[in-house]
Amino acid sequence: MCGIIGYVGTGKTADILMRSLKLLEYRGYDSSGVAFCCGKNTEIYKCTDRVSVLEKKIQGRAEGSHCAIGHTRWATHGSVSEKNAHPHRSGRVTLVHNGIIENYKELIQLYHLKEKLVSTGDSEVAAALIDRFYDDDPLKAIREASKQIRGTYALVMMFEGREDEIFAVCKVSPIVIAQNEEGRILASDLSALTGTYENYFVLPEDTIVRLSMDDLCLYDLSGKKKAPYWKKMEQQDRALDKKGHPYYMEKEIFEQGTALRNTLEPRIREGLPDFSADGIEGELFASHHHIVICACGTSYHAGLLAKRVFESFGRIKCDVFLSSEFIYEKPFMEKDALIIVISQSGETIDSLQALKIAKEEGHETLAIVNVRDSSIARNADYVLYTHAGMEIAVASTKAYTSQLSLLYLLAYRFALCEQERKEKVMEKIRELKKVPDAIEAACRDKERYAGLAGILKDEKDLYMIGRGRDYPLLMEAALKMKEISYIHCEAYAAGELKHGPIALIEKDTPVIACISQEDLLGKAASNIKEVRARGARVYAFVRESLAKQLDMKIEVFPLKDLEDELMPFSAIAAFQLLAYYTALEKGVDVDKPRNLAKVVTVE
Ligand code: F6R
Numbered sequence: 001m002c003g004i005i006g007y008v009g010t011g012k013t014a015d016i017l018m019r020s021l022k023l024l025e026y027r028g029y030d031s032s033g034v035a036f037c038c039g040k041n042t043e044i045y046k047c048t049d050r051v052s053v054l055e056k057k058i059q060g061r062a063e064g065s066h067c068a069i070g071h072t073r074w075a076t077h078g079s080v081s082e083k084n085a086h087p088h089r090s091g092r093v094t095l096v097h098n099g100i101i102e103n104y105k106e107l108i109q110l111y112h113l114k115e116k117l118v119s120t121g122d123s124e125v126a127a128a129l130i131d132r133f134y135d136d137d138p139l140k141a142i143r144e145a146s147k148q149i150r151g152t153y154a155l156v157m158m159f160e161g162r163e164d165e166i167f168a169v170c171k172v173s174p175i176v177i178a179q180n181e182e183g184r185i186l187a188s189d190l191s192a193l194t195g196t197y198e199n200y201f202v203l204p205e206d207t208i209v210r211l212s213m214d215d216l217c218l219y220d221l222s223g224k225k226k227a228p229y230w231k232k233m234e235q236q237d238r239a240l241d242k243k244g245h246p247y248y249m250e251k252e253i254f255e256q257g258t259a260l261r262n263t264l265e266p267r268i269r270e271g272l273p274d275f276s277a278d279g280i281e282g283e284l285f286a287s288h289h290h291i292v293i294c295a296c297g298t299s300y301h302a303g304l305l306a307k308r309v310f311e312s313f314g315r316i317k318c319d320v321f322l323s324s325e326f327i328y329e330k331p332f333m334e335k336d337a338l339i340i341v342i343s344q345s346g347e348t349i350d351s352l353q354a355l356k357i358a359k360e361e362g363h364e365t366l367a368i369v370n371v372r373d374s375s376i377a378r379n380a381d382y383v384l385y386t387h388a389g390m391e392i393a394v395a396s397t398k399a400y401t402s403q404l405s406l407l408y409l410l411a412y413r414f415a416l417c418e419q420e421r422k423e424k425v426m427e428k429i430r431e432l433k434k435v436p437d438a439i440e441a442a443c444r445d446k447e448r449y450a451g452l453a454g455i456l457k458d459e460k461d462l463y464m465i466g467r468g469r470d471y472p473l474l475m476e477a478a479l480k481m482k483e484i485s486y487i488h489c490e491a492y493a494a495g496e497l498k499h500g501p502i503a504l505i506e507k508d509t510p511v512i513a514c515i516s517q518e519d520l521l522g523k524a525a526s527n528i529k530e531v532r533a534r535g536a537r538v539y540a541f542v543r544e545s546l547a548k549q550l551d552m553k554i555e556v557f558p559l560k561d562l563e564d565e566l567m568p569f570s571a572i573a574a575f576q577l578l579a580y581y582t583a584l585e586k587g588v589d590v591d592k593p594r595n596l597a598k599v600v601t602v603e
Contacts, residue, residue, distance in 0.1 A: 497531070
């Protein structure tokens with residue numbers, strides 16, 4: 001969470017900073033701020049608003065500056081206010097921070113910093129502490145402070161009296177750095193590195209970097225110089241163009257067909273799954289007999305659905321954990337368990353920690369991530385990238401379906417470990433290839449969902465019921481609905497209704513029923529009757545080929561036909577659109593729902 005940026009160079013500093021901050025805004029958008037080095041002075045501008053408002057505020061300012069740092073905030077400690085917004089200035093140090101300083105209260109006491117602080121958060125404490133240690137040697141001050149600070153941090157600093165120089169240090173929270181003839185830039189992630197950079201490197205933990213107009217130096221915490229490990233910058237899909245869609249979320253829903261094709265096609269050879277281009281050979285599949293999936297939010301929901309495919313078709317035992325609970329559950333894992341961590345951003349701290357724990361316990365790890373070279377990708381033994389392209393809307397859509405498609409493909413690959421399943425796997429792959437078209441067809445039906453959104457927009461509570469694969473699918477549908485439309489929406493396994501939730505149903509309670517699995521039609525229809533008998537207003541999302549068999553006077557939304565196992569793909573497209581149009585009807589900022597951020601780097 002929080003996006004940070006720093007630039008030193010001859011380019012248009014303010015423009016570079018604003019462009020990068022807009023690209024980082026998805027990490028947090030409670031407030032934003034910049035500090036420009038202007039000769040001997042530092043000019044700071046902040047606002048408790050979006051970067052576009054900050055941009056207006058700085059127009060015509062700091063025009064001759066060649067060095068600046070910036071921040072876009074997701075509040076952890078301290079309310080959303082200008083004084084809590086970054087950059088923080090304390091004495092001769094100006095700083096931006098991403099992460100959490102756990103022992104900030106102790107540091108205030110120990111170093112008598114209280115008088116120096118104006119904000120109520122943890123970040124300003126880092127600035128005050130570094131200033132306490134500063135006697136014209138920034139490296140020494142940062143070194144001393146790093147030894148005292150406990151927690152996660154990416155700190156970027158400017159020091160009074162040191163013109164056109166930026167320093168940075170990090171622990172867990174990432175910093176990437178690039179340079180070209182014009183200058184040097186650092187940021188929380190690669191998406192913010194606008195400009196023509198051919199190479200970049202990831203700042204190693206416990207390493208200090210100094211960027212100036214003419215060079216770039218790395219030091220470890222004992223003061224010894226280090227060499228950066230440069231990597232080639234891949235073509236970045238910055239996807240800032242909404243391509244005619246009012247919101248990124250709509251664009252990203254519509255991009256799902258392409259995202260899935262890009263994710264699947266390079267991994268299908270001669271009709272069979274093949275991960276050798278990802279560096280994953282057959283032994284990996286033969287040597288594991290237990291899969292443990294760790295993930296959060298939408299990525300966790302992808303795991304829940306995948307479990308059913310791993311076990312029913314892949315014939316491999318699979319357990320799924322919320323990364324944040326994995327640590328406490330201390331699950332039993334077979335010695336040869338393969339840990340799969342799923343994460344769009346590749347930065348979710350809980351998932352990163354789950355991965356590190358699994359590695360410490362000696363397990364092999366595989367990451368499924370969308371963002372290249374993200375922390376989870378770097379820490380895993382194997383990486384499978386979803387080629388969904390950059391996902392900007394906070395609500396995940398194309399990343400989810402891309403994750404799911406890769407997980408299905410993995411399950412099919414595990415199935416090949418058993419003799420004589422080649423033909424069956426080939427058949428599965430042929431069906432899987434139909435998914436992108438089915439999602440695109442669902443998108444063409446958007447008017448239907450927009451119509452229902454108009455009816456649902458004022459509801460306070462909404463229930464979703466389904467059986468089998470429809471249940472984990474609806475958990476994702478309900479999450480989409482609540483996070484962007486703010487309607488309280490819960491998914492229930494339809495068979496569980498009678499064990500409690502049906503008490504919530506009264507006259508006119510809206511219920512969405514999903515029936516995508518052929519063999520569950522009869523039972524699911526009974527559940528619809530049960531809630532209708534108690535007054536519920538039911539909307540049924542039913543697989544097209546089954547719709548006629550559902551002989552009831554209720555509104556039916558047909559779902560594009562795919563084979564049973566793949567129906568969640570066409571269903572989720574419908575539910576994503578329903579959530580999107582409901583949020584649109586309510587007039588909320590669909591791409592930036594309240595209290596959320598795209599990258600969750602705090603526990
Ligand atoms: C919801 C959503 C979140 C994320 C969760 C994990 O639409 O996007 O629930 O899925 O924060 O994020 P990643 O996948 O980046 O680890």
